[in-house]
Amino acid sequence: MEHLQREAVRYRSIEQRMDETGETQVSLSDPDARSMATTARMPRIVGYNVQTAVEADNYLIFAHEVTVLGFDRDALSMMAVAAQEEMTTDQLTAIADKGYYKGEEIVAS
Missing domain, CATH: 4.10.910 (30s ribosomal protein s13; domain 2)
Incomplete structure (x- = not known):
């Protein structure tokens, strides 16, 4: 009792x-973790998602963001803009896997 x-x-x-x-x-195990919507097969997971923008020649991380978005589809333009702000070039090519595919995000980046 x-x-x-x-x-x-x-x-x-x-x-x-x-x-x-x-x-x-x-x-109770990680104060920063939150329940995130992920996929239909695994609709919820407790954690966080880290996004990074990496310079391809030297593999230097130019930007990072910790989110509670359980998927990457809404993160491409956010990370492309963050990388653009940090780099000293006007030309930026964003390369991402198919998990980032969303038409509006591709146009915005």
Whole structure:
């Protein structure tokens, strides 16, 4: 019974913190992780998604972003713009795998 009472206190404190901060999710194993929509086969995963823009000749990371988007389709233009801002060239060619394919993102990048 003591264990259950301690757990109840712990969960109430988590609930209070969520009420105070407006958070709608809490990961007890990783405070930055959130439930992300991914694919139809695996509709939810708790974690985060890291996007990087890498310069192809020297493999230098020019930009990165940690998101809770479970898929990459909406990240191409965001990362292309971030890379463009960091690089000293007016010409940028973005190369990505098919997971980034979305017509609007391709046009925007």
